[in-house]
Amino acid sequence: MNEEARPVRTTALCAMMQGIGGGLGWSLVPPLMPAIAKDLGVSHAMGGVVWGAAPLGIALASPLGGAAVDRFGPRRVAAIAMFAGALACAARAWASNAWELAACMLVFGMHVGFVAPAIPKALAGHVALAKLGRANGLALLAYTLGTAATVLIARTVLAPALGGWRGCMIFAGAAMAIAGIGWYGLVTDRIALSRHAGIRDVLRLGKNVDLVRVAAMHFLLFGGYLALLGILPRALADNGLPPARVGVAVATWLAIAGVANGFGPWLSDRIGRRRPLFLGGAAVAGAALGGFALAPTASIPCLAIAALGGGCIAPLLFAMPAELPGVGPARAGAALGLLMLIGQVGGFLLPTLTGAIAQAVSVPAAIGALALVHLAIAIPAMTMRDRTAEPAAPMVEA
Numbered sequence: 001m002n003e004e005a006r007p008v009r010t011t012a013l014c015a016m017m018q019g020i021g022g023g024l025g026w027s028l029v030p031p032l033m034p035a036i037a038k039d040l041g042v043s044h045a046m047g048g049v050v051w052g053a054a055p056l057g058i059a060l061a062s063p064l065g066g067a068a069v070d071r072f073g074p075r076r077v078a079a080i081a082m083f084a085g086a087l088a089c090a091a092r093a094w095a096s097n098a099w100e101l102a103a104c105m106l107v108f109g110m111h112v113g114f115v116a117p118a119i120p121k122a123l124a125g126h127v128a129l130a131k132l133g134r135a136n137g138l139a140l141l142a143y144t145l146g147t148a149a150t151v152l153i154a155r156t157v158l159a160p161a162l163g164g165w166r167g168c169m170i171f172a173g174a175a176m177a178i179a180g181i182g183w184y185g186l187v188t189d190r191i192a193l194s195r196h197a198g199i200r201d202v203l204r205l206g207k208n209v210d211l212v213r214v215a216a217m218h219f220l221l222f223g224g225y226l227a228l229l230g231i232l233p234r235a236l237a238d239n240g241l242p243p244a245r246v247g248v249a250v251a252t253w254l255a256i257a258g259v260a261n262g263f264g265p266w267l268s269d270r271i272g273r274r275r276p277l278f279l280g281g282a283a284v285a286g287a288a289l290g291g292f293a294l295a296p297t298a299s300i301p302c303l304a305i306a307a308l309g310g311g312c313i314a315p316l317l318f319a320m321p322a323e324l325p326g327v328g329p330a331r332a333g334a335a336l337g338l339l340m341l342i343g344q345v346g347g348f349l350l351p352t353l354t355g356a357i358a359q360a361v362s363v364p365a366a367i368g369a370l371a372l373v374h375l376a377i378a379i380p381a382m383t384m385r386d387r388t389a390e391p392a393a394p395m396v397e398a
Contacts, residue, residue, distance in 0.1 A: 023146015048355020055347020057109025066337015090173030223346025260311025284309030
C-alpha cells in the first residue's frame with residue numbers, strides 16, 4: 001500500500017536529524033576543545049587528528065551505509081544509526097586521553113555514514129525532484145544553524161550548566177537518542193527498496209564521471225569546512241579572544257552559511273542551473289579566506305563572505321546524485337554512499353593537514369591553505385555537465 005507523500009513533515013524530520021546529530025552531537029567538540037585540550041593534554045596537531053577522526057569514520061562506513069539505505073530504507077537505517085551515534089557521543093565523557101577521544105569520534109563518524117545517505121533518500125521519496133535542492137538546503141540549514149547555536153552557547157551556557165565538557169557529551173547523546181525515536185516513529189519510506197543492493201553497487205557507481213566530479217567537490221568543500229570549524233575556536237581563544245566573542249564570531253560565520261544553504265539552492269532551482277553556483281561559490285569562498293590569511297584582524301568580515309560562497313554550494317552536492325543520468329532516486333543511497341566515501345576522506349585529511357600546518361608554521365598559513373582548497377572546487381565544476389532535474393513526481397514503492 002502506497003503511503004501519502006508528506007514533504008513538509010519529512011523535511012522537518014530531516015532537519016531535526018541534521019540539527020541534533022550534526023549541529024549538537026558533532027559540533028560540540030570545537031567550542032569545547034580548549035577545555036578538552038587542557039584536561040586531556042591535546043596539542044594542535046592531535047586536535048586535528050581528533051576532529052578528523054569523525055569524517056574518517058564516515059568514509060569507512062558510508063559505502064555500507066549507502067547500500068543499506070537502498071536495501072532496507074532510510075527509516076530503519078537512520079534510526080538504528082542514530083542510536084549508535086548517541087552512544088558514541090555520550091562515551092566521549094569517559095575518555096581519559098586524546099586517543100580514546102579520537103576513537104569515540106571515529107565511531108561517531110561511522111554512524112553519520114549511515115544517516116547522511118538516508119536524509120536525501122527520504123526527501124527524494126516525498127519531494128518532487130525539481131524542488132529537491134531546496135529541500136536538502138533546508139535540512140542542511142538546520143545543521144548549520146544548530147552548529148552556530150552550539151558554538152555560541154557550548155562554553156558559556158551548556159558547560160557551566162552541565163558540569164563541564166563531559167556533561168555536555170552525555171546531554172547531546174541523550175538528545176540524539178530522542179531524535180532517533182522521533183525519526184523511526186514519524187518518517188515513511190516511499191521509494192522502492194533495492195532488496196539486493198550491496199557495497200558493489202556503491203563502488204560500481206565510481207564509473208559515473210559526473211558523480212565522481214560531485215564527490216571531488218565534496219572532498220574539497222566539506223573537508224575544508226571541517227578543517228576551518230575545527231581550528232577556528234581554539235585559534236581565536238589562543239589569540240586572547242574571550243569565550244563569548246569566540247562563540248559570536250564562529251556563530252556568525254555559521255549563521256550566514258545557513259542563510260546561503262537556503263538561498264543557493266533556491267537560486268539554482270530558479271535558474272535551472274548548478275554550475276554557476278559552484279564556480280561563483282568557490283571563487284568567493286577562496287578569495288575571502290585568502291583575505292583572512294593575509295589580514296587576520298579582518299577575520300569576521302572575511303569569514304562572513306566565505307560563508308556565503310561555501311554555503312551556496314553544500315546542499316546542491318547532496319541533491320545532484322538523484323538528478324544525474326545513471327543514478328536517479330532509486331540509486332541515490334548508493335550514490336550518496338560513494339559521495340560520502342570520497343568526500344569524507346577530505347574531512348579526515350584536511351583537518352589533520354591544517355592542524356599540522358598551524359603547529360609547524362602558523363594559523364594564518366593554515367587558513368591560506370584552506371583558501372586554495374576552496375578555489376580548487378572550481379576545477380571539477382568547470383568540466384561537469386550543467387544540468388538540473390526536470391519537474392517530476394517522486395518515485396513510490398509499488
